[in-house]
Amino acid sequence: MRARTRAYSAERRTVYLLAAVNLVALGSLTAPVVAAIPLKIDALLPEEHRASALATVLTLGGLAALLANPLFGALSDRTRSRWGKRRPWMLGGTLAGLVGVAALAVADSLPAIIVSWLCTQTAYNAVLASAAALLADIVPDSRRAAASGVFTAAAFVGTLPPLVLAALLPRHVDLVTFAMPLVALIVVGFALSIRESTSHAHARAPKSPATSRRGIRIASFSSAFAAVWLQRLAMQSAFSLATAFTIYLIIDRMTKDPVDATPIAMIATLAGGSGIVIGAAVGGAWASRVRRYLPFLVCGALGLAAGAATRAFADAPIILWIATTIGGLAVGAYLTVNLALAMRVIPGSRAGTYLGVLNVAETIPQVLAPMVAAALLRVGQGDPVSGANDNYLVLYGTAAAVALLSLATLPVLRRASAARVPIEDESGRGSPEHLPADR
Structure with missing residues (x-):
């Protein structure tokens, strides 16, 4: 002991x-x-x-x-x-x-x-x-x-x-x-x-279901890892779109003044960042305790979509701060479980390679999102909420839709997360019990 x-x-x-x-x-x-x-x-x-x-x-x-x-x-x-x-x-x-x-x-x-x-x-x-x-x-x-x-x-x-x-x-x-x-x-x-x-x-x-039946490790770029990668790509894209051009949203809808918009934007950034930190720490500990991953992935996608949709109609600072907090909590919990699930399905001898490839799914949206967001702002006849030239409703509505689209990977991820993992007994060895699979 x-x-x-x-x-x-x-x-x-x-x-x-x-x-x-x-x-x-x-x-x-x-x-x-x-x-x-x-x-x-x-x-x-x-x-x-x-x-x-x-x-x-x-x-x-x-x-x-x-x-x-x-x-x-x-x-x-x-x-x-x-x-x-x-x-x-x-x-x-x-x-x-x-x-x-x-x-x-x-x-x-x-x-x-x-x-x-x-x-x-x-x-x-x-x-x-x-x-x-x-x-x-x-x-x-x-x-x-x-x-x-x-x-x-x-x-x-x-x-x-x-x-x-x-x-x-x-x-x-x-x-x-x-x-x-x-x-x-x-x-x-x-x-x-x-x-x-x-x-x-x-x-x-753990071994994947395929591993248990055939006695082989998951092949390179298996369906499980591909699903993890695609979900991270979709969620990171949604998050990048949902946080784009916040300062302009505040100016056009709330303050009409860049100077007055700055502290509102800083508080929104702090609220979102704090939400990510809390969501990651609490969500990771909770997921390890209950040994279920899929509920956190679902809540992450739904939470980010809810935050983006709220931002789409935000016309007051408090609404924006609530939206950024919800989105931050959701993204923090999601990123944590997505990383843990990725480490579960990759070959142990190639962890560096696969986790590096996983990081690509996070970096691509950071490079492309500003250009995509700028194009979305020009869709339609301007913003229905404020009357400004930039259509924030389309931008943040698209972010919410992309977050929900990430749920399309759940059938594959459900099979991967259903791997049975021995629970350690007090001696540190695996006991005959097994962790419950995600349903």
Whole structure:
């Protein structure tokens, strides 16, 4: 019993360390996006070229992230070193990311900004890919939802310190940009103490129904993983559309003034982000306790659709804040369970590759959603609620419809989540009992 308690304590420490790595890696990418890159472009280029230049830099950075995450996930699967498979990429990505941030700080031309930002994005995505794969390696299936909740919540918390520092120190943005990368060195230094052992997690990993009948692992890009990937793509697309152009919605429907709209938008962002963190942490712990995934996926899709539909008719700040809170809670719970389910159906020896590919489903909407949202705003004869030229009803209604469309994957996901997982007895071995399947 004492040995089991020590093992659980070590596992919790590992989860918190990996969540901290996730936090500092994403935090290191936040300050350049919100402050450093826009200000550098503003100082270098005339006003009429700023928007297009910034869009170019951020789009190329998004494409770098799109490619880097699955690439470094696959490389970590194949790495054999005295440091293990994942830790070399965590450390190397952190060091390279710091170099990229330093290069960005001294960049004095648009090409230099682009190159340094591509290097920074690539480096920290190597960290993110290896940390997610290590989480899948170590945590057993019965506790992956709770671990995924902590891991997912940390990602959104990581964006807050750079935002606060940028607001408090607007004249020292370059120093703010270095804050999280330096903290990342310390956090990753502690994370190097994690033992890379896969036997504990995968010894208790469930088999799919197909595996149980045929004695083989799920094939690459199986129907189960494809369904998980497509649902994440649909939900992330809906979320990106639902959060697009919030500031313009506030101006057109509520304040008619950009200055007065800013605090309303900040509160909406805080409400949505807090909802994601709470939804991820609470939803992950709850899903691990009840050992059912599908109800959380359904509630996530319905909650995001409800939040987007509420936003479509929002004409007062309180309605907008309620909508963003509902959507945040739903997305947090959904992302957590989606990640846990993905770790259940992928081959254990290729966790880095598959989780990197899963991340592509989250990155694609971030790159394309602004353009799609801008096109949707032009559909019809303007906004029926405010009379403005931009049709917010169509934009957020489409987001709600896409969220509901994600439910089309449930028949396949139901079979995958119905895998029978042995419950551990007090000795740490599997007991004859089995977890209830999702109905």
